[in-house]
Amino acid sequence: MLSQPDIAALLITLRLAATTTAILLLLGTPLAWWLATTRSRARSAIEAVIALPLVLPPTVLGFYLLLAFSPDGPIGATTAALGLPSMAFSFWGLVLGSAIYSLPFVVQPLQNAFSGLGRMPLEVAATLGAGPLDRFISVVLPLSKMGYLTAAVLGFAHTLGEFGVVMMIGGNIPGETQVLSIAIYDHVEALEYSQAHWLAAGLLICSFVVLLMIYSANRKFHLMKTV
């Protein structure tokens, strides 16, 4: 069955995925909005940068983060100058790594949703006297619900399964940076195949239940719209 460290790893993983998803939805919204509406030439370059984690092996990202976190790396020097603890081997270091790693999975669905809106609904709202914030909250958000749902599910799920980045910058500290995928890997490496099975099957079922709940909610939402 699940041991104490395994349960800790499960909780850390869920916390990491939830935190990362929340941060990405917050930061991804203005970014995706800008990408969906701008005519700037920089757009293609920014889109390419955002899509990089889709192409690069996670160990590349992890390795560069590890170097950046080091005392004379850019991030390490900044945190030290601000008197903050180092990001390496910390939960917030993992959040940063995961946020970069899962960024395209959140930004791209949002950008698609915003692009699909067209200018009409916003212009109508503007003629009715709605300010920019009001237009965003009462027009854009409800119309982009599907995009947000997809972005949240993909961001969460992608972070759940993250392995390479965490392995490079985490340091495998129980209760802090030891996530589920690492715990499974350790069990397999240590020839503890039955514990590995417990965790792997747990992750599988858990992922399925989360996806199932979201897809059913999504279906209800569609039914409500048609009524």
Add this chain to the structure above:
Amino acid sequence: MQRIQPAFEEASEHELRLIRGSSGKHYAQIHNGAPFDVFLSADQIRPMLLVQEGIAPKTSLITYAQGQLALWSRQGELNLNKKYLLKTDNYRVIAIANPRLAPYGQAATEVFSKLGIESLVNEKLVMGENIAQAFQFAFSGNADLGLIAYSQALSPNMRDQGSVWLVPSELHQPIKQDMVILNDSEAAAEFASFMGSEVVREILISSGYLLPVGAR
């Protein structure tokens, strides 16, 4: 191994193809029929398991090297020694290999308990999945110290960098590394006997290993 490979290929008409990976992963692959000829493990447990499972002949099981543990820091000119390690205020983060997976990690925890600093070190500890990763943590400076393989500190790229202290072998159990032959090809047998040759012994010693006990 990078130095043993060209030496073997020079001495033999056979060619050597190296497949790197952790001992645990290779064990699982061999167990499931991976077409390897020889398995050089970083420990003794996995080759022994393969012998018990009848996958490798018992007669082919030998210790080819004995690893040495070293304390390493990226900072040059540190006077690393037992006292430095004992005074845990000296460092904030110390990297080791995962003791459950890697014999060097196991040896590192033995050193801590022998020195009586287990509980002090515990909260400073970060673990790499293997000894290479533990070294990365120390090399990047994210860990102030690393208990790593002496062979890593002596590798050509690292030789002139950082500070190193060879941990006395009485502070931990010997890190014996075993190998087994996985098929009865002539090439595999030739390689196995080459591993006991004078050439390999010299390479092992200059690379930071000890000779297996019993070898002359």
